[in-house]
Amino acid sequence: MMGGIFTSLDKEQKQAVGLLSIGTFLEYFDLMLYVHMAVLLNELFFPKTDPHTASLLAAFAFCTTYIFRPIGALIFGFIGDYVGRKVTVILTIMFMSLSCVLMANLPTYAQIGIMASWIVTICRIVQGMSSMGELTGAQLYLSEFIKPPARYSAVALLAFASAIGGAASLAVASFVIYFGFNWRVIFGVGAVIALVGAAGRIFLRETPDFTDAKRQVTSMDTEEESGSFVQEKVDYRTSLALFLMDCMWPLCFYFSYMHCGIILKNSFSYSPEQIIHQNFIVSMVQISTYLLFVFLSYKIYPLKILKVKLLISSIIIMSYPYWLDNLQSEFQVLLLQCCIIFFAADASPATSVFYKYFPVLKRFTYISFTYALSRAVVYIITSFGLVYLTEYLGSWGTLIITVPVFTGYILGLWHFEKLEVEQKTDRSI
Numbered sequence: 001m002m003g004g005i006f007t008s009l010d011k012e013q014k015q016a017v018g019l020l021s022i023g024t025f026l027e028y029f030d031l032m033l034y035v036h037m038a039v040l041l042n043e044l045f046f047p048k049t050d051p052h053t054a055s056l057l058a059a060f061a062f063c064t065t066y067i068f069r070p071i072g073a074l075i076f077g078f079i080g081d082y083v084g085r086k087v088t089v090i091l092t093i094m095f096m097s098l099s100c101v102l103m104a105n106l107p108t109y110a111q112i113g114i115m116a117s118w119i120v121t122i123c124r125i126v127q128g129m130s131s132m133g134e135l136t137g138a139q140l141y142l143s144e145f146i147k148p149p150a151r152y153s154a155v156a157l158l159a160f161a162s163a164i165g166g167a168a169s170l171a172v173a174s175f176v177i178y179f180g181f182n183w184r185v186i187f188g189v190g191a192v193i194a195l196v197g198a199a200g201r202i203f204l205r206e207t208p209d210f211t212d213a214k215r216q217v218t219s220m221d222t223e224e225e226s227g228s229f230v231q232e233k234v235d236y237r238t239s240l241a242l243f244l245m246d247c248m249w250p251l252c253f254y255f256s257y258m259h260c261g262i263i264l265k266n267s268f269s270y271s272p273e274q275i276i277h278q279n280f281i282v283s284m285v286q287i288s289t290y291l292l293f294v295f296l297s298y299k300i301y302p303l304k305i306l307k308v309k310l311l312i313s314s315i316i317i318m319s320y321p322y323w324l325d326n327l328q329s330e331f332q333v334l335l336l337q338c339c340i341i342f343f344a345a346d347a348s349p350a351t352s353v354f355y356k357y358f359p360v361l362k363r364f365t366y367i368s369f370t371y372a373l374s375r376a377v378v379y380i381i382t383s384f385g386l387v388y389l390t391e392y393l394g395s396w397g398t399l400i401i402t403v404p405v406f407t408g409y410i411l412g413l414w415h416f417e418k419l420e421v422e423q424k425t426d427r428s429i
Contacts, residue, residue, distance in 0.1 A: 010149050012205070016145055017154050019201055021161040023093055026100025028165030029132040029172075030190040031127050035101070037183065037276075044108045045120045052382040066250075066379045069372035073136075079366030080137055083362065085144070085210055089137040090201045095130035097194035099123040104187035135162060136368040143352040143428040144209035144360075152297035156349035160290035167283035174276045180280045213360040222289040234366050238357050241415035242347075242367065244408035245354075246374035249346035251405050252313070254382045255320065255398075256282060260333055268330050278334055285338045293349040302350035303420065306413060313345040317402050321395035345409055350416075357419055378405065 007026045009017070034041060080088040103123050109116045135158060142154045257279050264270035264278065296305055316339050323336050347354065358366050382401055389397030 002085055003039065009146065009154075013146055013154075016204055017142065017157060019204060020089065020141060023089065023156055023198075023201055024135055024138050024161040025165040026160050026190075026193050026196075027093055027096055027131060029169050030100050030165075030187075030194055031131045031169075032166040032316055033100075033169040033186065033190060034124060034127075037169075037176070040122075041183070044110075045106070045116045047109060047114070047117070062154070065266050066128055066372075066375045068125045069128045069131070069376055070369055072131075073368035073372035074365065075129070076137070077368045078138070080364030080368070081361050085137055085141045086201070086204050086206050088364070089134065089141065089204075090198050092130040093194050093198045093201070094136065096127055096134075097191045097198070097284050099126040099130070100187045100191035100194065104191065112198045135159075136371055137364065139351050140355060140367065141204075141207055143206035143355050148352075149298050151352050152349055153294050153404055155352045156290065156294045156297050159348045160287065162286045163283065163290045167280065167287055170276060170280040170283050174273065174280055178273055195315045209360050213246040215422075234358055234362055237415060238326045238419070239366055239370055241412035242354055242413035243370040243374050245347050245416075246371050247405050248313075250375050250378040251382060251402065252317070252340050252344035252346070252377060255301060255317070256337045256344075258383070258388060260337045263324070263327070264330065265335055267327070268333070270330070276410050278330070278337070281334060282337045282341055286341045288344050289344075290348070297349035302353055303413070303417060306345065306347075306350055309343055310345040310409065311414065312343040314341075314406055316340055316343055317406065318399070320402065321398055324395035324398075345406075353420070357416070 076088050076092060079091065103120060106119055106123070107116055138158050139155050142158065143151060146154050172186050176180060176186060234400045260280060261270075264275050270278070293305065320336075320340075323332075327333055327336070355363060355367055385401060386398065389400055393400070
C-alpha cells in the first residue's frame with residue numbers, strides 16, 4: 001500500500017523522502033533518549049533532594065530541551081531562509097551528534113558536583129535547539145519538493161519516522177536499565193548514526209520553491225523590487241493560528257508520557273524500568289497512529305482528519321481529571337495513555353497545508369519559531385504548573401491548562417479552513 005501512495009514520485013523525490021525520514025528517525029532517537037531515560041540520568045547528574053524539589057528538578061531537566069528552542073528556530077530559520085533548506089537539515093543533525101558525544105563522556109554529579117548538572121543541561125539545550133531545524137526543515141523540504149496528494153503522505157511519514165525514533169529510544173532505555181548496560185555507549189552510538197544521517201543528506205538538492213524564490217530576487221531589475229519581495233509580510237493571524245494548533249501536541253504528549261509516568265511512580269510504586277516499559281507500549285500505539293495518517297491523508301483531505309481527531313481528543317482530555325481520580329489499576333493508566341496519544345489533536349497530517357500560507361523566504365523562520373515557541377510555552381506551563389495545580393486543586397487543576405489549549409486549537413483550525421475556502425473562491429473566479 002505504501003508503494004501505491006508514492007508511485008507518482010520520481011526517483012529523486014523518493015530518495016529525498018527516504019533520506020529525510022531516516023535522518024528524522026536518527027535525530028529523534030538522540031533527542032528523546034535522555035527524555036525517556038531521565039528517571040535514571042537525573043539521579044546521576046542532579047543532586048538528591050526531597051520529593052517536591054525533585055519534581056521541580058525533573059521539570060527543569062525536561063524543559064531545558066524545549067525552552068531554548070525558539071532561539072534555535074531563529075538561528076536555523078535564518079539559515080534555512082537565506083542559505084537553503086538543505087544546509088539546515090545537515091547542520092542540525094551534526095549538532096545533535098556533537099552533544100551526544102559530550103554526554104557519552106560526561107562525569108556524574110558524584111564526580112564533579114554541580115558542574116555535571118550545568119553541562120548536561122547545556123547539552124540538552126543544544127539538542128533542543130538543533131532539533132528545531134530538523135523536523136521543520138524536513139517537512140518544509142518535502143512540502144516544497146512534492147505535489148499533493150502525495151505531499152500530505154510524504155510529510156506525514158516524517159512524523160511517523162520521529163515516532164519510531166522516540167520508540168527506539170524507549171526500547172534502548174528499557175534495555176539499558178533492565179540489563180544494567182552502560183548507558184554511555186548508547187549515546188556514543190547515537191552520535192555515530194547521526195553523523196551517518198548527515199552524510200546521506202549531502203546528496204539532496206535544494207527545493208524548487210526556495211531556488212525559484214532566490215532566482216526571482218536575483219533577476220529583479222531594481223534593489224527596491226527585490227527588497228519588497230524579500231520583505232513580503234506574514235499575516236500575524238496565520239502565525240498565531242499555527243502557534244495555537246502547535247500547542248496541542250505537547251499537551252497530549254506530556255499528559256500521556258510524563259504525567260501518567262509520575263502517577264505510575266507515586267500511586268502504583270512503579271520503578272523507572274516499569275515506567276519506561278509501559279511508555280514503550282504507548283509509543284507503539286503512537287507509531288500505529290502516524291502510520292494510519294500516512295495512508296488516510298492520501299485519500300482524505302488532511303483538514304477533515306483533524307476535525308475528527310479534535311472531536312474525540314476533546315472528549316478524552318476534558319474528562320482526564322475524572323479518569324485520574326478513578327484509576328484503580330496500572331492497566332487503566334495504560335488505556336488512558338493510549339487513548340490520549342492515539343487521538344491526540346495535533347497539526348499532522350495537515351502541516352504542509354498550513355505551510356503554503358507563509359512567504360517562501362520567511363517560511364522556515366516563522367514556521368520553526370511558532371513550533372518552537374509552542375513547545376517551550378506548553379511544556380513549561382504543564383511541567384511546572386501541574387506540580388502546583390494538582391497539589392492545590394487535585395486532578396481537576398489540569399483543566400486550567402487544557403481548556404485554553406483546546407480553545408486555541410479550535411480557533412486555529414477555523415482560521416486555516418477559512419483560508420482554504422478563500423483560496424478556492426479565488427481560483428474559481
